[in-house]
Amino acid sequence: MRDIVFKTEIALTRYLSADGKPLDTLPPWCSAAEPLTTYYRWMVLARQFDQKAIALQRTGQLGTYASSLGAEAIDVVTGHLMTPADVLVPYYRNHALQMIRGTPMHDILLYWGGDERGNSGAAMGRDLPNAVPIATQTLHAAGAAAALKYRHQPHAVVCLCGDGATSKGDFAEALNLAGVWHLPLVMIVNNNQWAISVPRHMQCAAPTLAQKALAAGIPAEQVDGNDAIALHEVIEHALVRARSGKGPSLIEALSYRLSDHTTADDASRYRAPEKLKEAWQNDPIRRLRHYLLDQGLWDDAQERACLDEAQNRVQSAVEQYLATPPEPVECMFEYLYAERPEQLSGQIDSARIRGGGSA
Amino acid sequence: MSEPICLLEAVNLALARSLQDDPEVILFGEDIGHNGGVFRATDGLAHRFGAHRVVDTPLAETMIAGTAVGMATQGLRPVVEIQFMGFIFPAFEQLICHAARMRHRTRGRLSCPMVLRAPFGGGIHAPEHHSESTEALLAHIPGLRVVIPSSPARAYGLLLGAIHSDDPVIFLEPKRIYRASRTLVEDNGAALPIDRCFTLREGSDLTLIGFGAMIPECLDAAEQLAERGIDCEVIDVASLNPIDYDTLLASVAKTGRAVIVHEAPGKGGVGADISAVLGEQLWGQLRAPIIRVTGLDTVMPYYRNEMHYLPGVSDILDAVNKSLEAGRDEILQATGSG
Ligand SMILES: Cc1ncc(C[n+]2csc(CCOP(=O)(O)OP(=O)(O)O)c2C)c(N)n1
Ligand SMILES: [Mg+2]
Numbered sequence: 001m002r003d004i005v006f007k008t009e010i011a012l013t014r015y016l017s018a019d020g021k022p023l024d025t026l027p028p029w030c031s032a033a034e035p036l037t038t039y040y041r042w043m044v045l046a047r048q049f050d051q052k053a054i055a056l057q058r059t060g061q062l063g064t065y066a067s068s069l070g071a072e073a074i075d076v077v078t079g080h081l082m083t084p085a086d087v088l089v090p091y092y093r094n095h096a097l098q099m100i101r102g103t104p105m106h107d108i109l110l111y112w113g114g115d116e117r118g119n120s121g122a123a124m125g126r127d128l129p130n131a132v133p134i135a136t137q138t139l140h141a142a143g144a145a146a147a148l149k150y151r152h153q154p155h156a157v158v159c160l161c162g163d164g165a166t167s168k169g170d171f172a173e174a175l176n177l178a179g180v181w182h183l184p185l186v187m188i189v190n191n192n193q194w195a196i197s198v199p200r201h202m203q204c205a206a207p208t209l210a211q212k213a214l215a216a217g218i219p220a221e222q223v224d225g226n227d228a229i230a231l232h233e234v235i236e237h238a239l240v241r242a243r244s245g246k247g248p249s250l251i252e253a254l255s256y257r258l259s260d261h262t263t264a265d266d267a268s269r270y271r272a273p274e275k276l277k278e279a280w281q282n283d284p285i286r287r288l289r290h291y292l293l294d295q296g297l298w299d300d301a302q303e304r305a306c307l308d309e310a311q312n313r314v315q316s317a318v319e320q321y322l323a324t325p326p327e328p329v330e331c332m333f334e335y336l337y338a339e340r341p342e343q344l345s346g347q348i349d350s351a352r353i354r355g356g357g358s359a
Numbered sequence: 360m361s362e363p364i365c366l367l368e369a370v371n372l373a374l375a376r377s378l379q380d381d382p383e384v385i386l387f388g389e390d391i392g393h394n395g396g397v398f399r400a401t402d403g404l405a406h407r408f409g410a411h412r413v414v415d416t417p418l419a420e421t422m423i424a425g426t427a428v429g430m431a432t433q434g435l436r437p438v439v440e441i442q443f444m445g446f447i448f449p450a451f452e453q454l455i456c457h458a459a460r461m462r463h464r465t466r467g468r469l470s471c472p473m474v475l476r477a478p479f480g481g482g483i484h485a486p487e488h489h490s491e492s493t494e495a496l497l498a499h500i501p502g503l504r505v506v507i508p509s510s511p512a513r514a515y516g517l518l519l520g521a522i523h524s525d526d527p528v529i530f531l532e533p534k535r536i537y538r539a540s541r542t543l544v545e546d547n548g549a550a551l552p553i554d555r556c557f558t559l560r561e562g563s564d565l566t567l568i569g570f571g572a573m574i575p576e577c578l579d580a581a582e583q584l585a586e587r588g589i590d591c592e593v594i595d596v597a598s599l600n601p602i603d604y605d606t607l608l609a610s611v612a613k614t615g616r617a618v619i620v621h622e623a624p625g626k627g628g629v630g631a632d633i634s635a636v637l638g639e640q641l642w643g644q645l646r647a648p649i650i651r652v653t654g655l656d657t658v659m660p661y662y663r664n665e666m667h668y669l670p671g672v673s674d675i676l677d678a679v680n681k682s683l684e685a686g687r688d689e690i691l692q693a694t695g696s697g
Contacts, residue, residue, distance in 0.1 A: 087433070089429070116463075116464070116466065117466060119464055119465055119466065120465060120466035120467075120468055121465060121468055122468070124468070126432065126433055126434075126469065128429075128432060128469070129464050129465050129469075131457075132456075133452055133456045133457075136425060136452060136453060136456060136457060138425075139421065139422055139424075139425025139426050139428070139429060139453065140425060140426075140428050140429035140432065140457070141429060142422070142425070142426050142429060143425065143426035143427060143428060143429020143430040143431070143432070143433070143437075144429040144430065144432060144433050145429075146426060146429070146430055147429070147430045147433035147434070147435050148433070150385060150411065150430075150435065169419075169421060169449075170421055170422070170425060173417075173419040173421055173422035173425075174422065174425070174426075176417055176419065176422070177416065177417060177419070177422055177426060180417055334463070334466070334467075335462045335463045335465075335466055335467045336462070336463050336501055336502050337462075337502065337504075337526050337601075338462070338470070338524070338525035338526050341554065341601040343601060343604060
């Protein structure tokens, strides 16, 4: 006798074609201007910020920067669906999401500009800071979710990571624990098809990354990460589940990294230009703009005003960033321990003298 | 507490006290719940405080450390167990990249008040990977506190100190002396400072510096030396990061001689660091070279050979003799006699 003991399928949700045409009956809320025009404005802002940050890096005014080009819909929709009491556990590409959660734009520039004060996240509550070591944040998310559950708080933890991150043990361990402990966790994988130069098919032989959650007993699905409407539906559903004690879920958002990996990378070394050109057809901003225009929810005047406003906001953040006085040298010793051990005092003087003693 | 207890029971007592006093304390790790831990450090705690406070985890060390970091950022005080120090390595990325840096990275907004306990050290005839002492790898990391008790009273007080600390603390338990001796430990909730050495015996001739399971060896050696009229000061370093150099410097300035003892290999060990600081600060006041008595620079052998690897009383006595002789040579040279 041979029984089938486990069988499953992974759904992919998509509502709009690349040109913004409905592929299906849309959820009723999509006929209203809100929240879609807010999403759109933020996506435009995210892209303006991104362009400016790259320009700053190219002119020596910012350090290495990880672009979010092509990931705008994922960030913006997630940011708007989270409540202040939910906890965000981001990775290094979630600039717009962090802005929506309250991080000032110039703080994000400070962080990428090598100034530790950019990470203070004064307005971020208990959200976690950027995690640079890949996938490590997935475990922080499990821990934060365990804390919410331990305290019987009806909120969710939202964690983001890349497709490359799903190959790391941390990711599997986090999902496994979230399943066993039934944690209020929403894990969003931004599958942008690349981990620096390594393409998606060299990362994992499984047809979806979502299915990795099934091994942990967690429901999982794919969503078109360039489709704000689909993202809204799928993420909202997962958040409600988590907040109401129904446990974790995993969302694999299919997107495409339209930029180099970071400003230190040159993707033309490993990526055919045609591929990139093709991917631009799925640009999440273009898709939503077409939809909004078709529905009469948006017009050219609004488009111009939106762009102007975004550029102004970015410009004033850049000015604030560039006008920030340098970090005092003792910053490197601050906050290391709850109380600074006396023996480090002498080293503060050494630090001041090193590097020419300009501080 | 009316009965004398051993170091292991003192750990249990401090954990129980913390669970009792602070609802934000939560314990998790492999086999720590129903089974009470493989050494029984958490014996009875799940039963007493509930499976939501003393929690068995899946088998995954990266996860144990990373989840503790996440919980701690939300204000809980996780006290987690790595079953043996030989299995701590998957947790390193979390400890080094995140636990040690969370407050610094967020400019004080979030912190990481977690304790990671692990039994360490040799001498119990355990299988491969169950006897290592890799404390130096952790003591090297800015932002991580590393604390090691060497008696039931210090296990109780230091563990409370670690749990009360707002910094991440690695609490390494010398398993060889888990049950070595019993003393009365009052369950009064009083923490000991986790940034101080403990001077266990005062003396004027030489300073014996050690920690963990080497402390009973040092005390034993000091006792034998006392019979020969040699008066050793014995200091338990207890906190390996930061190290209370002030106490060590004051003692060695007084005695002029230091022997440093630990189980871990000498190369790159905590003893090398202490020795360097003593040398830098006390140049001119030393009466003999600082001598280290350490484990050997090879892998921890399987148990049949482990006593050939671990320092013991006779090795300490040899080092002390060498230190005393070195001083005598110098004196002889200085006075032109001999
Ligand atoms: C543990 C670890 N290994 C390697 C790196 C270097 N690195 C930075 S980003 C990256 C690729 C990550 O790809 P993915 O998870 O898909 O995220 P993406 O950057 O594409 O959004 C690598 C290898 C790192 N930061 N951490
Ligand atoms: Mg990727």
